[in-house]
Amino acid sequence: MKQxxxxxxxxxxxxxxxxxxxxxxxxxxxxxxxxxxxxxxxLLMNRSGKAERSDYFGMPKAAVDAEKCVACGLCMQSxxxxxxxxxxxxxxxxxxxxxxxxxxxxxxxxxxxxxxxxSGDLMLFRGDTVFSTAQLQMGSGNSGxxxxxxxxxxxxxxxxxxxxxxxxxxGIGCPVIASVSGTDMxxxxxxxxxxxxxxxxxxxxxxxxxxxxxxxxxxxxxTNPAMTERIESFCIQNGLPFTGKIPFDPEAVTAVNRSLxxxxxxxxxxxxxxxVYAKTMAILxxxxxxxx
Amino acid sequence: MRxxxxxxxxxxxxxxxxxxxAxxxxxxxxIDCDVEEPNGHLFFxxxxxxxxxxxxxxxVVDEHQCNGCRxxxxxxxxxxxxxxxxxxxxxxxxxxxxxxxxxxxxxxxxxxxxxxxxxxxxxxxxxxxxxxxxxxxxxxSGMPLIKQLMxxxxxxxxxxxxxxxPPGSGCLVMESIRDADYCVxxxxxxxxxxxxxxSVYELVKxxxxxxxxxxxxxxxxxxxxxxxxxxNGIEILGKIPFDKILGKITSEGxxxxxxxxxxxRLFGALLQTIIRDVRHETTVNPQRKRRYG
Numbered sequence: 219m220k221q222x223x224x225x226x227x228x229x230x231x232x233x234x235x236x237x238x239x240x241x242x243x244x245x246x247x248x249x250x251x252x253x254x255x256x257x258x259x260x261l262l263m264n265r266s267g268k269a270e271r272s273d274y275f276g277m278p279k280a281a282v283d284a285e286k287c288v289a290c291g292l293c294m295q296s297x298x299x300x301x302x303x304x305x306x307x308x309x310x311x312x313x314x315x316x317x318x319x320x321x322x323x324x325x326x327x328x329x330x331x332x333x334x335x336x337s338g339d340l341m342l343f344r345g346d347t348v349f350s351t352a353q354l355q356m357g358s359g360n361s362g363x364x365x366x367x368x369x370x371x372x373x374x375x376x377x378x379x380x381x382x383x384x385x386x387x388x389g390i391g392c393p394v395i396a397s398v399s400g401t402d403m404x405x406x407x408x409x410x411x412x413x414x415x416x417x418x419x420x421x422x423x424x425x426x427x428x429x430x431x432x433x434x435x436x437x438x439x440x441t442n443p444a445m446t447e448r449i450e451s452f453c454i455q456n457g458l459p460f461t462g463k464i465p466f467d468p469e470a471v472t473a474v475n476r477s478l479x480x481x482x483x484x485x486x487x488x489x490x491x492x493x494v495y496a497k498t499m500a501i502l503x504x505x506x507x508x509x510x
Numbered sequence: 511m512r513x514x515x516x517x518x519x520x521x522x523x524x525x526x527x528x529x530x531x532a533x534x535x536x537x538x539x540x541i542d543c544d545v546e547e548p549n550g551h552l553f554f555x556x557x558x559x560x561x562x563x564x565x566x567x568x569x570v571v572d573e574h575q576c577n578g579c580r581x582x583x584x585x586x587x588x589x590x591x592x593x594x595x596x597x598x599x600x601x602x603x604x605x606x607x608x609x610x611x612x613x614x615x616x617x618x619x620x621x622x623x624x625x626x627x628x629x630x631x632x633x634x635x636x637x638x639x640x641x642x643x644x645x646x647x648x649x650x651s652g653m654p655l656i657k658q659l660m661x662x663x664x665x666x667x668x669x670x671x672x673x674x675x676p677p678g679s680g681c682l683v684m685e686s687i688r689d690a691d692y693c694v695x696x697x698x699x700x701x702x703x704x705x706x707x708x709s710v711y712e713l714v715k716x717x718x719x720x721x722x723x724x725x726x727x728x729x730x731x732x733x734x735x736x737x738x739x740x741x742n743g744i745e746i747l748g749k750i751p752f753d754k755i756l757g758k759i760t761s762e763g764x765x766x767x768x769x770x771x772x773x774x775r776l777f778g779a780l781l782q783t784i785i786r787d788v789r790h791e792t793t794v795n796p797q798r799k800r801r802y803g
């Protein structure tokens with residue numbers, strides 16, 4: 219199986235728009251939404267049928283037994299995450315607690331236990347095509363672990379699929395690192411702006427640490443043609459494949475609001491994404507010579 | 511007065527709104543908490559920039575002292591320690607710096623060293639104090655940087671402060687908005703925008719932050735985010751049109767209120783609305799409990 223991950227660094231450049239179009243164009247038998255913090259791919263995939271749901275447990279959280287707490291304050295002094303509040307009985311801030319267990323270790327009264335804590339929901343749609351997605355609970359950490367779980371479930375449910383399309387998350391931190399790990403290729407959807415270029419350079423630095431193959435395309439390229447040219451020359455200078463550019467298209471907004479991908483309707487952005495898709499697939503499958 | 515700007519979805523215009531509000535206020539602080547992909551400094555181009563490294567504590571195991579009991583390895587819930595080839599190995603990038611391994615070691619073989627994960631920068635741009643963090647690529651968490659920014663931001667209290675949050679509604683956003691007096695949510699007119707607005711709205715509501723919504727990139731026709739606000743009785747603080755001129759100014763890294771009179775008026779009015787709301791809220795509700803202040 220070849221895994222293609224769509225990333226961008228900057229948010230809102232069009233990762234999900236491009237990923238959804240690729241899923242349609244390739245008829246991918248396996249796809250996942252790795253943006254567990256703000257998942258949107260399901261809004262375009264219109265999966266009917268029931269999802270297999272399961273609770274996601276991240277790190278456990280400390281809990282203080284009020285009966286046993288002697289209010290000595292040792293837990294608060296030892297906590298590196300400022301997750302404990304003083305009082306007659308000490309209290310745990312569940313959003314700040316990272317589940318390390320140091321407070322339970324130091325408590326002389328054995329008043330603290332580590333309790334399992336749900337921090338998200340996993341959803342898996344089976345059938346002819348498999349779709350794995352999740353939603354992190356608000357305010358939670360452990361998004362990288364949840365991303366790894368989303369991918370694991372996808373691959374075990376669709377082991378024979380020749381291609382998996384993964385929609386990534388913005389940024390360069392733990393969920394992105396968990397997404398990149400093990401993928402064959404990353405396609406960066408860049409935006410022609412000073413912010414877009416800065417963020418693209420930072421995500422490329424991150425991807426390079428993993429040694430994963432990367433390519434770049436530009437979305438809304440005509441909103442600033444000079445910046446688009448800068449991205450193209452950056453790619454040439456750095457030996458990065460450039461797989462094309464997609465124009466700003468109000469039809470794309472309309473499509474999204476009707477739960478359609480840009481490949482489902484005849485529009486300028488849809489025509490452009492087909493060319494980007496063809497070039498990207500050629501790079502993804504170039505070593506094996508296989509075609510989708 | 512601390513105003514956090516957040517959105518759930520990326521690219522809706524958090525930086526646009528927070529940068530322009532700070533610039534419209536003239537004497538203000540702007541804090542860029544999107545430490546993974548910071549962009550605020552590209553707009554403000556701050557001068558007199560001072561940089562400070564941010565470090566986290568990482569265990570160092572003294573092989574001669576270590577008796578191979580493995581208590582540290584068993585204790586670490588993050589699997590950052592392993593006992594391989596008769597000694598303890600530390601995986602620095604997954605260590606959460608909790609200090610537990612050093613505490614459980616019966617022979618005091620574990621000490622700590624500081625590892626740099628990024629830096630915070632402070633500068634000035636036309637009366638606006640610009641504070642921001644930047645995480646080193648390859649690091650998993652920007653949390654230590656955000657905590658440092660929050661502590662530093664209280665060094666000059668009393669200022670009107672705008673906090674530009676990371677995308678999403680997870681732990682980093684939580685930390686960024688923790689000490690805010692007011693939350694401004696920025697939403698775009700798509701079902702994506704409305705769906706992610708719902709997540710941050712739930713977060714903001716759960717913690718009882720006073721809040722309002724700015725609708726960005728408004729086009730003619732349907733606006734699912736506006737509908738969401740109307741359905742839930744959320745105050746719409748203002749609307750920013752989808753405008754090619756604004757897009758051009760912003761894509762070039764310029765600040766609209768400093769380039770265009772029309773946008774100076776738009777953000778000036780938005781600022782007044784927000785300040786009025788915050789004043790009202792602080793009269794109604796007594797001082798919120800601060801974590802850093």
